[in-house]
Amino acid sequence: MNTRTLIVSFVVAIMVLIPLRFIEAGQMIGEQPMVLGEQTEVAAVAPVVETPRVVAVTDCYSPDSAKIINDYNKAKIQRGTLSTVEVDKVITEIVEVEANTCR
DSSP: OHHHHHHHHHHHHHHHHHHHHHHHHHHHTTSOOOOTTOOOOOOOOOOOOOOOOOOOTTSSBOHHHHHHHHHHHHHHHHHTOSOHHHHHHHHHHHHHHHHTBOO
């Protein structure tokens, strides 16, 4: 009985450990080896800024809120990183905000 338990435990251990080794080896392929004392530079990534959203109870934007939203959208267009489709969407949003501004 003890021999059978030992053999089963050994087989189970091999069946679990071998696939784990392949997974570990796959993860190590993309990594660069590190040397003690060697320093690496980390590139800084700019934070993602979400479009400010204002929820209006009266279904219109206050003039101050409209100015903030439109200034933000105009800055997005001026950065020049948007595609033409994205620029069209931002322009449409600017027009909608202007149309829904409380007078």
